[in-house]
Amino acid sequence: MADSLHIVCPHCDAVNRVAAARLPDQPVCGKCAQALFTALPTDVSSARFDKHVARNDIPVVVDFWAAWCGPCRMMAPAYAQAAGRLEPRVRLLKVDTEASQDLAARYGIRSIPTIALFHGGREIARQAGAMDANRLVAWVQQATRDS
Template identity: 90%
Template sequence: MAESLHIVCPHCDAVNRVAGERLADQPVCGKCAKALFTAQPTDVSSARFDKHVGRNDIPVLVDFWAAWCGPCRMMAPAYAQAAGRLEPHVRLLKVDTEASQDLAARYDIRSIPTIALFQGGREIARQAGAMDANRLVAWVQQTARAA
């Protein structure tokens, strides 16, 4: 029997079970029928963050950013490009630290952009500063393998 993974829908936040070998087959949400993987980062608020980080069985990469931050705006296209390359094996989230100051405080975000990788609901690594898509993908793959 194939291993089943929990995947949180980026649209309605429903938790779905997907066979591990079927992740690349464009699975859809059982509740809202939208694609579980969009090849785009998902913007999450404080209310949605814990569910996505805690309930996804795949690693979750979080970009802590702010609209006023030049390096954050510069990195945004690279982060979106990385989503297309890392999904469906990694979920990419974006957290606006101005709108979700509680998350920035909880994770002690001192500079932005800061990228944090979560697995099993806990942070396993972080990197501060802007990165291009190639460096970002390589860092995630190397870090997830080592965990």
């Protein structure tokens, strides 16, 4: 891991430079002074998505979901639990495919929930279907190890 990493604030979207060794120390945003890691997934719209995926130096996991989707709603607590276990090494985002249909089309989301893993601004892994927290954490750890 690099000496310092760029981390996008989940609150104000400012890009922060954080020493890699300081990630576990609950760093705060230099612009808004809020925590850079909340142990919860961050809901992002189309307007915020690209910055979070492209500018975070840590892997970014994205849950493409919709409010009408039963499996999506069932998986939401497990996804939140996974965020608590994976941060600060990984950022978790949620994209509502109904509100951000352009993102669903751009990434060819055909079924939901679909979990996509991005690193360095590009998609490196994808998994369709609901997962429990343990399976999700294991999938992310395996995919980031393989990339």
